[in-house]
Amino acid sequence: MPGPYRETDLTEKVEAFLSDLKRGGSGTGPLRGSAETARETTALLRRITAQVRWSSAGDLMEVIRKEGRRMSAAQPSETTVGNMIRRVLKIIREEYARSRGSSEEADQQESLHKLLTSGGLSEENFRQYFTALKANVIEAINELLTELEGTTDNIAMQALEHIHSNEVIMTIGRSRTVEAFLKDAARKRKFHVIVAECAPFCQGHEMATSLSKDGIETTVITDAAIFAVMSRVNKVIIGTQTVLANGGLRAVNGTHTLALAAKHHSTPLIVCAPMFKLSPQFPNEEDTFHKFVSPHEVLPFTEGEILSKVNVHCPVFDYVPPELITLFISNIGGHAPSYIYRLMSELYHPEDHEL
């Protein structure tokens, strides 16, 4: 295929992806789940690696960073896009280091000893050309894609270790990961699930119908009844949109209340989150943390006489501090919230935290 055609085809695909991202973030439930977004992002990055002309690893990283910045800017709240880009950048660094023959450890670890002895930043500019680099990078990205395919199943396989029979489990809103988790446990055990509906989008209703069709005893409650019902709940299992660098969560609104109620009753709070949701952001950016959608969901336009005189807020996300969380279950096993920072340093390179 001649070069220019491939380029326009690629730009078309990127533009289509960007407009999808922009549209999908209207908050009325994602048009696609995070897993799908992660897969599409990675596939797109693989295509970019294959089709764009680059000579050294540094060029490739520049291209990916540029495209990555555009993609993150299209929908800032969809952090999986940024996470996948950082993973791919790390893959490129690793493959480059392997091609050069030096071990990855020496390049990346910022131990105190290294800081004292080496003095000054590592002079790595990724300018060397290796013939096999392209193939290696694409192969590594393919491995990443395979890992992404299997995340939900890997998490669901751990379900029987955490759910015993005749339990009462509480969850909020709709998470495909938690749904698969509970359905896997329901094949062997009998338990009861209480779903908080999570107004105003009421995604809990979908979750409840889906679970009950699989034979799980389900009850739908309103958000206001979360504390009232919590005393009879044995475990709280939730999904999340993002896992932040300090071990906290950015989850659907209402989750902080749920976490506080669980803490008050000393009920364990388990978060099912695949690794691609781990993001190197911290929660102290006040302006960018919250996302709001149309207040029409909360106070509809039929209440027109008072609409003009009141402020209406409809935030989509909540911050849950790491002290309220008991356990994270991810596709590589279970972790405490205090371990998240370590996992992050293995997934992303510190220089990539800012794209």
Add this chain to the structure above:
Amino acid sequence: MADDVTGSHVTIPHGQKSKTFKSTSEAVVVNTHTVFSVVKRLPEHIQVDDPDVLKKLAKKLERQQIPRRLDYGYKVSLFSHLLQYSRKAPLTQQLSIPSAVIHPAIVRLGLQYSQGIVAGSNARSIALLHAFKQVISDYTTPSNEELSRDLVNKLKPYISFLNQCRPLSASMGNAIKYIKKEISNIPSQFKEDDAKKKLLNCIECFIEEKIVLAAKAIAKSSIEKINDGDVILVYGCSSLVNHILCEAFEKGRKFRVIVVDSRPRLEGREALRRLVQKGISCTYVLISAVSYILPEVSKVFLGAHALLANGYVMSRVGTSQIALVAKAFNVPVLVCCETYKFCERVQTDSFVSNELDDPDDLIVTRKGETQLKDWQQVPRLGLLNLVYDVTPPDFVDLVITDLGMIPCTSVPVVLRVKNVDLL
């Protein structure tokens, strides 16, 4: 020797020393010196899982010629001891018109209760008292009967009927106790007209003192707690809290209000309308956004349905959640409650005694799709629509009543003082 056990207080009818009730654990011999006893009859609406109780209730209703309202829909197993009605099947459909047994004002009241047209503990009590005023003015004593005994017997089927339409609230229970006491205390030499006038006067006094003047007193105390520049959070629609905020605004305090609302009742919209009409600047959010908005808030004002004898606050479902989150953010929580809503019951969780509303209210249509439309067909799906919940006293910082500002733990003291007065 009598057991002097502190517990719920019940007026033992004069002349009876001991009474065995079927649903309590033991009979206690009470001598006239001790004020407290342990025996208490459980209300039937929290014993729906006991078939004997249901049979007795059915017989009683048949005797009083009142139709019985049937349960609706699949009940969550934790709540099988409570009743769950559907709003589409009000009790009045089963009554013949004109009803021979039940006064039309009571029938109308029952319908208003079951459809939710009259809601809120103050509104329900006032409506009840007005209906009773109507009943008393239309009442004529039959020959060979005494007004003080016959009128009480006439009121019993009305109360059963209202109970079937919607379980009585604590405030209504206290109002009914007061009326029955007043009626029984009518001396027998009073002429019928005088007696009726006295009773109507008593009811007027009750409403005036316990509800209207109490609201004024509470507003006066609360205004001291509202400072300029405050951001006040309120939940749902409490007539008392709305009154306080309007009074404070008229007195010239500068504050703004955040109204928190929850599905499916969405009562906060009514509160929002009233406050906006007065000109108070308001913000409106749903209860799931409470942790987002709470850092801006300086105080939380909550209304109460009843205050229980162990210091727990019984209020609209969601109140305990707001108090919990407010405590986590160190925001003071103030509960406003008149003393006539104080109740001798004790309760520690929201399960044993609650009200289940129509489960179909949870169904919502979004973007043309109704997810839970056929929930009755799905075998393992249940919808739970709770009406009340209890807030533990450690979440509440202050209770503002017409007797002053007291901590939550002083509620049994107030009850004891009130009961000593009554005796």
